[in-house]
Amino acid sequence: MDLRFTPEEEAFRAEVRAFLDDNLSDDLVRKNRNSAALSKADMEDWHAKLNTKGWLAATWPSEYGGTGWGAVERHIFEEECALANAPRTVPFGLNMLGPVLIKFGTEAQKAEILPRILDGSDWWCQGYSEPGAGSDLASLKTRAVREGDAYVINGQKTWTTLGQYANKIFCLVRTSNEGKPQEGISFVLVDMDTPGVELRPIRLLEGGYEVNEVFFTDVHVPVANLVGQENKGWTIAKYLLTHERTNIAGVGFSTRDLDKLKMLSQTLVRGGRPLSQDPLFAAEMTEVEIDLEALRIMNLRMLSAAKEGAASGTQSSMLKIKGTVIRQRILSLTRSALGSAAAPFPADELPENVLSVPEEAARAAASYFNNRKLSIFGGSNEIQRNIIAKDLFGG
Amino acid sequence: MDFNLTEDRQMLSDTVRRYLADQYDFKVRTAATASAPYHSAEKWEELSELGLIAAFVAQDKGGFGGTGFDIATVFEELGRGLCPEPMLAALMSARVAADCGAQTLVDEMIMGTRRFAFAVFEPDADGLSLIRASADKSDDGWVLNGRKSVVYGLPGADGVLVAARVEAEIGLFLVETPETIDYAMIDGGGAGELILDNTPAICLVEDAIQSIKASLDAGRLALCAEAVGVMQVLVDMTVEYLKQRKQFGRPIASFQALQHRAVDMAIEIEQCRSIAILAASKLGTDQAEKYVAMAKNLIGRAGTMIAEESIQLHGGIGMTWEYPGSHYAKRLVMIDHQLGDRYAQLQRVIEM
Numbered sequence: 150m151d152l153r154f155t156p157e158e159e160a161f162r163a164e165v166r167a168f169l170d171d172n173l174s175d176d177l178v179r180k181n182r183n184s185a186a187l188s189k190a191d192m193e194d195w196h197a198k199l200n201t202k203g204w205l206a207a208t209w210p211s212e213y214g215g216t217g218w219g220a221v222e223r224h225i226f227e228e229e230c231a232l233a234n235a236p237r238t239v240p241f242g243l244n245m246l247g248p249v250l251i252k253f254g255t256e257a258q259k260a261e262i263l264p265r266i267l268d269g270s271d272w273w274c275q276g277y278s279e280p281g282a283g284s285d286l287a288s289l290k291t292r293a294v295r296e297g298d299a300y301v302i303n304g305q306k307t308w309t310t311l312g313q314y315a316n317k318i319f320c321l322v323r324t325s326n327e328g329k330p331q332e333g334i335s336f337v338l339v340d341m342d343t344p345g346v347e348l349r350p351i352r353l354l355e356g357g358y359e360v361n362e363v364f365f366t367d368v369h370v371p372v373a374n375l376v377g378q379e380n381k382g383w384t385i386a387k388y389l390l391t392h393e394r395t396n397i398a399g400v401g402f403s404t405r406d407l408d409k410l411k412m413l414s415q416t417l418v419r420g421g422r423p424l425s426q427d428p429l430f431a432a433e434m435t436e437v438e439i440d441l442e443a444l445r446i447m448n449l450r451m452l453s454a455a456k457e458g459a460a461s462g463t464q465s466s467m468l469k470i471k472g473t474v475i476r477q478r479i480l481s482l483t484r485s486a487l488g489s490a491a492a493p494f495p496a497d498e499l500p501e502n503v504l505s506v507p508e509e510a511a512r513a514a515a516s517y518f519n520n521r522k523l524s525i526f527g528g529s530n531e532i533q534r535n536i537i538a539k540d541l542f543g544g
Numbered sequence: 545m546d547f548n549l550t551e552d553r554q555m556l557s558d559t560v561r562r563y564l565a566d567q568y569d570f571k572v573r574t575a576a577t578a579s580a581p582y583h584s585a586e587k588w589e590e591l592s593e594l595g596l597i598a599a600f601v602a603q604d605k606g607g608f609g610g611t612g613f614d615i616a617t618v619f620e621e622l623g624r625g626l627c628p629e630p631m632l633a634a635l636m637s638a639r640v641a642a643d644c645g646a647q648t649l650v651d652e653m654i655m656g657t658r659r660f661a662f663a664v665f666e667p668d669a670d671g672l673s674l675i676r677a678s679a680d681k682s683d684d685g686w687v688l689n690g691r692k693s694v695v696y697g698l699p700g701a702d703g704v705l706v707a708a709r710v711e712a713e714i715g716l717f718l719v720e721t722p723e724t725i726d727y728a729m730i731d732g733g734g735a736g737e738l739i740l741d742n743t744p745a746i747c748l749v750e751d752a753i754q755s756i757k758a759s760l761d762a763g764r765l766a767l768c769a770e771a772v773g774v775m776q777v778l779v780d781m782t783v784e785y786l787k788q789r790k791q792f793g794r795p796i797a798s799f800q801a802l803q804h805r806a807v808d809m810a811i812e813i814e815q816c817r818s819i820a821i822l823a824a825s826k827l828g829t830d831q832a833e834k835y836v837a838m839a840k841n842l843i844g845r846a847g848t849m850i851a852e853e854s855i856q857l858h859g860g861i862g863m864t865w866e867y868p869g870s871h872y873a874k875r876l877v878m879i880d881h882q883l884g885d886r887y888a889q890l891q892r893v894i895e896m
Contacts, residue, residue, distance in 0.1 A: 283859055285791035308860050353863055354855075354870035355730070418668040420891065429887045481848070484877075488670055488888075489694040491881050494730035503725050503737055505667035505693065514730050514881075518874060521855045522863055529859060531801065 152449070154221070162225045169233040172198045181234040182409070182509045184516035186357060189314045193269050195236045200267050208244050213251055213259065214267050220455045223396070224448075231401025239311060242266035242273040245389050246319050249336070253377040253385050262338075276306035276320030276339070276363055277386070283308075284532050286321070287330040287383065291365060293322035293337060295372070300324075300337060302345075302368040308526070312348050312361035316341050325380050336382035338374040345369075355518040356495060390528065397465055397527075398448040398472035403441050406479045410434060413486050413510050424486055437478045444471050463540040466533035473523040473530060483510065484517040547821070553617045556609075559594055560618055564625030570868050573628060573732065580726055581700030582734030583629045591629055592656030600635045600762075605642040606651055612827030615762060616769035616820060623773025626872055628732035630697025632882070635766050636662040636759045637705050643755035644716050646748045658702040662763075663692035663738045664756060670884065672707070672714060672753065677740055679708040679715055679747070686747050688717060688740040696882070698736035699726035706738070706745065707756050716752035717745040731878040732871065758828075761836045764883050765827055768820045768839045771847050774876045775816060778854040779809045781869045785858055802857060809853055812846040819843070837892040843879070844886030851876040 154162070177195065180187055199205040207223050209215020218226070230237070238244075247266055250259050265271040282289040291304025302322055312318070318339050325333030339346065345368035351360045377385050414425035414434060424430050451464045484491050490504045491514040504511060524530045549557060568587060576584035599614045601607025609615075615635065622631055634653065637660035641649040652658040669675050677690025688708050695704065706717045723743065726736040749755070783806055786797035796802055816839075823839035826832045851873035855862040862869055880886055 278860070281790075283791065285793075288791070288793075352865035354865055354867075354874060356865065418670075420671055420888070421669075421674050427887065427891075429890055477852075485880070485885060485887070487881070488885060489665065489881050489883075490667075492694055492729040492731070492735060492878060493727045495728075499725075499727055503727075514878065518730075518877075521852065522860075524856060525859055525863065530856075534801070 152446070154225070158221055158225060161222055162229060165226055165229040166233070168202060168204070169229060169235055172202075173233060173235050177236060178234040181236060184509075184512045184519075186359075187236055189272075192236060192239055192314075196238060196269055199238065200269070205238065205267055206243050206247060207238070209247050209251060209263075213247075213263050215247075220452050224452055227396045228401035228404075231399075231405050234405065239272070241275050241310070241315070241319075242271065245275060246273050249319075249376060249385055249389050252388060253336075257373075258338075258376065271317050272311075272315045273317045273319060274309050274312040274315035274341075274361075274363075276309060276318045278308045279305055280307055284529055286386065287334065289321055289323060289334065291320065291322050293324050293335060293370070295324070296369075298372050299369045300372060300375070302337070302339070302365040302370060304365050306363040306365075307351070307360075309348075309361045309363050310359055312341075312363055313350065313358070318346075318363060319376075321382055321386055324382075331383040333380055334382040334386065335379050336376045336385045337370055338376065339365075339368065339370050343368050343370065353519060353522075355515040357515070357519055391462075391465075398444060398468040399476055399523075400441070400445050400448050400472065403444070403472065403476045403479055406476065406483065407438060407441060409509060410479055410483045410486065413483065413507065416507060417486050417488075417510075419488065430482070430485070434482055437475060437482065440471075440475050440478075444468075444475055447471070461540070463537050466528075466536045469528070469533050470524075470530045477517075477520060477523060480513075480517045480520050484513045486510070487513050549613075549617065553613060556595075556599060556614070557617050557621055560596065560621035561624065563591070563594060564621065564627055568625055568627055570626075570871075573626060573871075577628050577728060577732045580728075580734065582726075582728045582732070583697075583700075585700065588629050588659065589656055591627075591631070592634075592654075596631065597634055597638055597656070598654045600638050601642050601650060601654060605647065606654055607638075607642075610642075612762075612765055612824030612832075615766050615827070616824040619766040619769035620773040623770035623775075623875075624777055626732070626774065626777070626868070626875060630659065630661070630701070630733065632763055632766055633661045633695075633697030633701070634659060636763045639762045640705055640716060640752070640755050640759035641748070643758060644749040644752055646718075649718070649748075659697070659700075661695050661697045661701040661704045661738075662759065663695040663698075663704050664707045664760065665693060666691055667693045670888065672756065675707060675709055675714060677706065677708040679710050679717055679745065682744070686717060686745045687742045688719065688745045689742060690740045692738035692740070694735050695724075695738050696733070696735050698722070698724050698738065699734035704738060705748070706740070707752070708740075708745075710747075710750050713751040714753045714756060715750040716748045716756065718748055719743055719745045729878070731874040758832070760883055761832050762827060764836045764840045764889075765820070765823050767879050767882055768816070768823060768836075768843045771843045771876060771879045772813065772817050772820050774872050774879070775809075775813045775847065775850050778850055778869060778872045778876065779806070779813055781872070782806055782809065782854045782857050785861070785869075789859075805853055805857060809850050812850055816843050816846050834893065834896050837889040837896075840884065841886045841889035841893065844889065847876045847879055 206215035211217035279289050293300040293302045324335040345366040347364040349362045415423050417424045419427050454460050490506045598607040599609040602610030638653045679686050679688050704719045704722045723739040724736040789796050819839040819842050823835045826835040861867050
């Protein structure tokens with residue numbers, strides 16, 4: 150047993166810190182610390198900075214312009230980024246489509262698409278879920294019918310994150326109704342400006358706009374936009390979902406958010422004393438800190454297993470459940486910490502200092518409500534429990 | 545023992561429920577809460593014409609109710625209808641004014657000619673002993689100085705009843721032309737900051753601490769009853785959604801793991817309803833403080849659990865603005881932030 154990182158890994162951590170120190174603008178840090186929405190330009194600028202350093206595609210091999218990092222480097226990078234209040238990279242091109250093309254794409258697809266993800270020419274979004282196909286993704290109904298050298302697509306996708314900024318969408322479509330539902334699915338790439346593609350915003354409960362519905366009406370897509378083989382898209386879909394699960398525990402984000410909560414608890418006053426001295430609140434805050442310490446080591450144990458090629462789906466499901474529950478608990482306590490001052494809405498449009506709460510806490514309630522999504526998206530925690538149960542009980 | 549509503553209260557309950565169902569649907573609510581004063585002046589008038597404010601006041605003060613059960617009956621229906629009207633402020637204002645003998649004000653409130661907000665808490669002052677806003681005699685009356693924070697129903701109010709320090713006591717004052725910073729709340733309705741800067745005021749009572757405490761407890765009871773109404777709708781919606789949502793070729797309600805989650809929500813409602821009844825029965829007695837605090841603690845805990853579970857069991861739909869359930873969930877969570885949350889109530893119970 151040795152819980153330390155190697156000297157090489159520690160050196161890498163120092164390099165990441167130095168990079169973040171030099172490249173993160175105060176404005177971006179402030180937005181992230183305040184849980185404010187980032188603009189398209191904010192995200193593009195950050196991608197460009199990472200790309201210049203060669204650190205944008207953390208999950209790609211170096212021959213495609215990726216970092217070639219292993220699981221430990223990725224972990225260190227993500228953790229340092231979270232702690233520094235750096236933006237997350239937009240995952241759809243980098244962590245989803247990129248790895249899929251590298252594994253299943255043709256040489257032509259790789260040569261054309263991967264560089265455009267890196268240099269920001271394309272912004273990809275995801276067309277997976279449908280109104281009737283969420284947890285049961287294989288029941289998806291959006292149809293693609295072959296007509297000459299084109300597919301004609303009809304149907305609807307939903308929960309398409311940041312689709313409003315995207316010029317491209319990768320989709321799972323039904324190309325056959327034969328056999329099991331999983332057997333008739335294909336993976337195709339679509340230009341968002343193709344006639345018949347229509348995007349409609351979905352407003353979230355806290356008022357934010359980050360997801361969309363995407364409608365397809367007689368959308369003609371060249372057959373060359375198929376990735377892998379026709380009717381073999383389910384294999385790709387599953388491969389992509391395992392990549393979606395990188396950094397699934399979100400330990401860095403929880404650590405950052407807990408630090409913020411602890412800082413707030415020393416500033417905010419309850420019953421005439423700092424909240425940190427309120428035994429009832431302090432007890433809950435400390436319990437979640439204990440949970441997070443355990444999760445940190447659980448995450449490293451599983452990271453270590455992954456390094457040795459022994460990672461399992463069960464482990465990543467456990468990390469997802471525990472990681473999201475802990476983060477949501479921290480955000481719930483942060484909301485509670487504000488007391489009655491959590492109510493104003495939208496908090497960031499109020500004149501400065503109206504509420505006498507630190508600006509990084511003003512959006513605490515909105516952030517809490519928004520992050521209820523953590524236990525729903527990327528495979529709900531119920532679906533993760535099914536995966537673990539299958540492992541425990543067989544079947 | 546009889547846990548049924550009396551005939552009068554059943555009528556009151558039916559009246560409020562029918563009015564909100566017919567006149568205050570989700571569209572009306574969305575429009576009303578979108579801009580200042582973050583509620584509908586027109587609907588407010590109609591609600592006061594129904595006699596709601598009179599129901600908060602005892603007969604000898606010009607009302608027709610005033611017991612814990614009268615308050616709970618109205619607020620459970622306001623919760624069920626997710627009504628964003630400033631009724632909490634009206635309840636507390638009417639109670640404190642009646643208790644302080646400001647009968648003219650009470651009559652105006654009951655008639656619906658004037659609507660008041662009730663300003664007690666301040667930045668860094670979530671308890672009465674911490675109040676810093678002060679009242680001083682001036683040449684022609686009183687002036688107030690200080691600041692009141694997150695005052696419910698402040699936007700558009702015809703006046704504010706303000707708790708302010710008069711030497712060692714806490715007095716109750718009327719500010720008729722308040723300086724305010726108004727805002728919407730994340731769960732609907734409006735609130736604001738009250739700026740007191742040599743603000744002229746009328747003194748209602750120089751020592752009002754007991755009346756203020758009692759009105760706050762009436763407000764807490766009201767929030768508990770409102771929460772029960774909100775919870776019931778959320779659980780009903782969740783059960784209905786589980787029954788109609790199909791995945792893997794069958795309604796997801798057929799999965800026992802999900803059924804049990806809904807069952808736990810249903811059990812919590814019964815607990816909440818029970819403790820709200822207990823608290824209502826104690827209002828106006830010397831045990832009110834304790835049982836109201838107990839109720840608000842339990843309802844704060846259960847409310848957050850029910851809100852979170854309802855969102856989770858709905859999946860993505862429960863996260864959307866378009867789905868009314870998400871607004872019920874927001875209200876339920878934010879009720880815990882009003883008039884002292886579950887930690888504050890627990891502390892009160894421990895100290896009693």
